[in-house]
Amino acid sequence: xxxxxYKMIKSLLASSKPEDVRRxxxxxxxxxxxxxxxxxxxxxxxxxxxxxxxxLDRPDLVPVIDEAINLxxxxxxxxxxxxxxxxxxxxxxxxxxxxHALGRIGADAIKPLINEFHITNKLTxxxxxxxxxxxxxxxxxxxxxxxxxxxxQSSDSELRxxxxxxxxxxxxxxxxxxxSEEQRLALIERLTQNLGDPNAxxxxxxxxxxxxxxxxxxxxxxxxxxxxxxxxxxxxIDENFEWDRAYxxxxxxxxxxxxx
Numbered sequence: 001x002x003x004x005x006y007k008m009i010k011s012l013l014a015s016s017k018p019e020d021v022r023r024x025x026x027x028x029x030x031x032x033x034x035x036x037x038x039x040x041x042x043x044x045x046x047x048x049x050x051x052x053x054x055x056l057d058r059p060d061l062v063p064v065i066d067e068a069i070n071l072x073x074x075x076x077x078x079x080x081x082x083x084x085x086x087x088x089x090x091x092x093x094x095x096x097x098x099x100h101a102l103g104r105i106g107a108d109a110i111k112p113l114i115n116e117f118h119i120t121n122k123l124t125x126x127x128x129x130x131x132x133x134x135x136x137x138x139x140x141x142x143x144x145x146x147x148x149x150x151x152x153q154s155s156d157s158e159l160r161x162x163x164x165x166x167x168x169x170x171x172x173x174x175x176x177x178x179x180s181e182e183q184r185l186a187l188i189e190r191l192t193q194n195l196g197d198p199n200a201x202x203x204x205x206x207x208x209x210x211x212x213x214x215x216x217x218x219x220x221x222x223x224x225x226x227x228x229x230x231x232x233x234x235x236x237i238d239e240n241f242e243w244d245r246a247y248x249x250x251x252x253x254x255x256x257x258x259x260x
Contacts, residue, residue, distance in 0.1 A: 005031065006042065013046050021050065021064045025071055032074070044075050048086075051097040069097060073104045080109050084116045087132070088125045095128045103135020110136060110143055117147055123156050130162040134169035142174050145183060152190050161202050164194050168209030176218050184218060195230070200246035207234065207249060211256030219260075228260040 005027070012024030028043050050068040053061050072079065083098050083105075102109045109132070117129045130151055133144050148170060151163035167187055176184070191213075194206040210227055213219050219227065234253040236243025244250055 009043070010046055013050060016058075018060055018064050021061070022067065025064070025067055028071060040075060044072065044079060044082075047072055051094045052091065054093055065097060069101045069104065072101050077108055080105060080112050084109070084112050084129075087116070087128045088120065088122060090124075095124075096131075099128055099132035100135055102132040103137075106136055107138040107140040110138070110140055114144055114147055123159060126151070127158045127162045130159070130166050134162075134166040137173050139174045139178055141170055142178055142183075145170065145187075149186055149190050152194060157199050157202065160194065160197065161199065161205060164191070164202055164205040164209060167191060168205070168212035171209070171212050171216050171218050176216075179218070187213065187218075188223065200244075200249055203244065203246065204248040204252045207231070207252040207256055211252065211259050214256065214259040224260045227256065231257045231260070 009024050009027050009031070012020045012027065015021055015024070025047070028040075028047055031043060032040050047068050050065060053065055055062045055065060072083075080102070083102055086098055087095055087102075089095055089098070102113065113129050113133055117126050120126060120129075130148065133141060133148065148163050148166050151159045152167060154160050154163070167190070171187070179187075191206045191210050194202055195210075197203050197206070207230075210230075214224055214227055231253040233242065234244045235250055235257075244253070
């Protein structure tokens with residue numbers, strides 16, 4: 001890549017105008033087509049700088065950020081360790097965007113994420129690893145099942161919350177035949193325990209994930225009946241006339257009812 005091309009791309013990607021940034025991303029794609037992704041580390045660094053844009057301040061750049069994510073995913077497997085490491089960035093918006101990028105990379109990101117989860121001692125980084133796992137649409141995500149179940153019983157509420165949500169995302173990508181009966185029952189037991197969590201957000205995600213188990217055929221007919229009764233209890237429409245006081249939990253129960 002010539003110095004002039006480098007300077008032009010850098011200038012365009014740093015612009016505040018969406019049309020300039022899009023033009024810069026187009027030039028990056030053209031350079032990658034000529035040079036190959038393995039020689040594109042400087043381009044990768046320039047594109048990922050877009051991840052720092054605050055979508056709340058610049059909603060007009062949200063489609064551009066999404067385009068940048070797709071471009072980054074196309075750089076190849078060599079970027080996975082870099083993205084996983086940058087989940088520890090400390091900038092919430094960057095961590096969210098990187099999680100989406102890792103999710104789009106898919107199965108190749110699973111083992112690096114699992115390894116990093118066990119290596120890092122930072123709870124925030126672990127939470128974003130779980131969030132990224134929830135974005136992966138591959139049956140191979142079953143490899144992360146033990147880790148997710150363990151995290152769903154963490155003493156840290158953020159980890160419990162993210163892992164409880166991840167259970168529901170996980171069962172979207174796997175068949176019931178992929179789960180052993182022991183694994184399936186372990187998921188149900190964990191969600192059942194989290195239904196009694198003092199944190200309303202975690203209870204809501206437990207109900208939502210239970211609904212996903214029903215929707216994707218992971219519950220027996222008896223278990224579906226129990227979930228139906230549970231949702232009615234949460235909504236206060238059974239004979240007990242007691243309900244969960246948190247609206248968010250009741251809202252999730254209403255949706256779960258549609259799957260049972």
